[in-house]
Amino acid sequence: MNSLGSSYHKLQDSSLPTFGKPKPKMKKPGRFFSLVIVVLGLGIVLTLLNIYELHKMRETGALQQVSQPQVEAGTGKHAVRMPVVWVAGKKLESGYLKHVFAVFERIGYVTGDGESEFDVLWSHEYPFEQLARKISDLKPHQKVNHFPGSGYITNKVSLAVSNNPYIPRAFKIPKEKDKFLQYAEEHPETLWVQKRNSHRGIKIKHVQDLDLSDEGSFVQVFVDRPFLIDGRKFDIGVYTILTSIDPLRVYILESEALFRFCSHDYYPFDARDINKYVVGDAYTPVWEIPSLKKLYRELNFNFKESFDAYLESQGHNAKKLWSNISAAIKTVYLQKEAAIISATSKYSSSRNFFEMVRFDFALDEHLNVYLMEVNMSPNLSSGHFSENAELYEKVVFNLLSVVLVTRPVKNDFFKSSEDEANMRVSDKDISVFPEWCLRKSCLHSCRNEMCMLCSQCLTLTMKKTLKLAYLEHINKGSCGRILPQKMTEEFALDWSPSTNDPEYQNLNRKNKLMYMWFVGKCRQNAAWC
Secondary structure: OOOHHHHHHHHOOOOHHHHHOOOOOOOHHHHHHHHHHHHHHHHHHHHHHHHHHHHHHHHOOOOOOOOOOOOEEOOOOHHHEOOEEEEEEHHHHHOOOOHHHHHHHHOOOOEEOOOOOOEEEEEEHHHHHHHHOOOOOOOOOOEOOOOOHHHHHOHHHHHHHOOOOOOOOOOOOOOOHHHHHHHHHHHOOOOOOOOOOOOOOHHHHHHHHHHOOOEEEEEEEEOOEEEEEEEOOOEEEEEEEEOOOOOOOOEEEOOOOOEEEOOOOOOOOOOOOOOHHHOOOOOOHHOHHHHHHHHHHHHOHHHHHHHHHHHHOOOHHHHHHHHHHHHHHHHHHHHHHHHHHHHOOOOOOOOHEEEEEEEEEEEEEOOEEEEEEEOOOOOOOOOHHHHHHHHHHHHHHHHHHHHHOOOOOOOOOOOOOOOHHHHHOHHHHHHHOOHHHEEEHHHHHHOOOOOOHHHHOOOOHHHHHHHHHHHHHHHHOOEEEOOOOOOHHHHHOOOOOOOOOHHHHOHHHHHHHHHHHHHHHHOOOOOHO
16 A cells, blocks of 8 residues: 555544544544645645656656566466666766667667666676676676776777877877887977876877876877868767677678767867867767758768768768778777787676777878777767767667677577577578588598688587677678678689788687688678678
8 A cells, every 4th residue: 555545544544433442532524634635635746746757767768667677578378588678877867878778678678777687788887897796697698788808999098009000199108208208309390189088178289288297198199180071170980899709790880970070160270279179078060060961951861971972072082981990990909809808708708798889080181090089888868969869879779789689589588499599590501611611621621721610620619609690790780890801702702711811811710710701601692791
């Protein structure tokens, strides 16, 4: 019985005679009924307020189930277990993850609170410290939206000083102070920015104005001749998905990207006005840039398509630019792969993890690509620009598709039957290179590289890996694979392990097998290239 009903019955009981005891003094009827009306009125008001608050929370996607989530639909033998997502983050009631909640709800998830078993943990913060106990012993079906060790990629200091050809030259301070001063002396015209992981308060400075004793910071070359559209500097945010480590499989959202323009024109340049060269929270969106507005507003192209059309109209090669961006992302994952493998080895399986980050790029006047930073848990809130809602929901939906969280068969996460598993992907679906596997050398031995993917040579672990890669490919939606690299059908038909292919030769053993398998699939069907 609720508190309102309880109070009402207590009031009723107090007016009844008690046998065997002195009859209590009766209150005046008018005063009693006035009190009942007041209590009932107060209860109605409180109920309406609660309904309003619940409705408001549901609209922002921040509704959390306080009680045990209902995870079964139907009854008896027809009961179906509903998948559970646990969204963890600070101040969820503000609605900054409402698009995450919305997408999970649309694909059939119910919301858990972390106290009961979950199928997917979406943590806005890096979860391997504060939530370590909850994810120390994950079951095979459970997924977490971060990889252990991904901080090696998203840490600004670690990334900047990694000697990556796509990252402006940087020096760790104060550790590399002497190297920096020598470089600065050899390049006296260079301007610098000093950064920390917090990324706040960035300003262009000359060498003499830098704090070379600031522990934990780094100084970086400022790209001083940026490519401008309508006089504005901008950055490009590319949503990138890591689905597997050892072997590496990395995808990007190919259909769309985030473009953010500075709020002030770049020229006449003034280093004191950071709005000319730093993209802030109140950036200028695509639809306010005159050269892009017609493409986006009237012709109904998305952000990336509008940008590409503008580049082509100016005589630039958009495909080459995006190829360079993909190459930059690949170099980061290949550089940091060993560190992430080491961090992931503490867990029973790396298959429990996936990750979406945003790579932010700047361009110089010659359209050279510069990686500025990688954002863990990038902003997915459309609170500032409501038109970004469609982009963010596409990002989340395509991410969940390629990591196989949106399942095409049924929404239960218990182990699939053998028939269901084979219906989705069987051993025959992952077989490649029949022309190699029929050779006597492969029929009698697995030592030759050309034989390692033949059915009789595959380990159970490698079969599982290839089947996951197969399912990712058919569920990738608007995502495109960048690791292993894409290739042409002609390249695949001529390729063998002995080909002079530096992309292949520089890989570790597992990545070589993954690369070679995609070559084999490309030979069978150009859609895999």
